[in-house]
Amino acid sequence: xxxxxxxxxxxxxxxxxxxxxxxxxxxxxxxxxxxxxxxxxxxxxxxxxxxxxxxxxxxxxxxxxxxxxxxxxxxxxxxxxxxxxxxxxxxxxxxxxxxxxxxxxxxxxxxxxxxxxxxxxxxxxxxxxxxxxxxxxxxxxxxxxxxxxxxxxxxxxxxxxxxxxxxxxx
Numbered sequence: 338x339x340x341x342x343x344x345x346x347x348x349x350x351x352x353x354x355x356x357x358x359x360x361x362x363x364x365x366x367x368x369x370x371x372x373x374x375x376x377x378x379x380x381x382x383x384x385x386x387x388x389x390x391x392x393x394x395x396x397x398x399x400x401x402x403x404x405x406x407x408x409x410x411x412x413x414x415x416x417x418x419x420x421x422x423x424x425x426x427x428x429x430x431x432x433x434x435x436x437x438x439x440x441x442x443x444x445x446x447x448x449x450x451x452x453x454x455x456x457x458x459x460x461x462x463x464x465x466x467x468x469x470x471x472x473x474x475x476x477x478x479x480x481x482x483x484x485x486x487x488x489x490x491x492x493x494x495x496x497x498x499x500x501x502x503x504x505x506x507x
Contacts (some may be wrong), residue, residue, distance in 0.1 A: 370493040377489035438489040453478040
């Protein structure tokens, strides 16, 4: 299972390395974001909200055609997408995310999970290199499993809706 995440992270990193320009124009219409972390912890805040803590996260963005741009971006810049009163601020409209994670089980095995959530209230601690996100499952989606995760990837799109087949973005 870890090999799948390493392979996925490698593909994302390769795509992002194609254009290493600083992501100063991120969060225009059509931008998609990827967060990846080798470790994560999920805890339940209340009945329908969870906190995800990503350790040593990496952030990237890419655009759909016709622009087809991609770039790595500092995690603090990703968090800044919730600040201000810009038209496309995530503060005004929290984005949706598809999460793929591998939870660590008691018997030292792992189980892959996929969730569809909205994310909000990000905070980044540069000293501990941890990113905290508040998540809430989209109506009709599976609730998150709490615990330690080995590898977690979040695909973030502010233009997604839930269908009975899963997320529909774009």
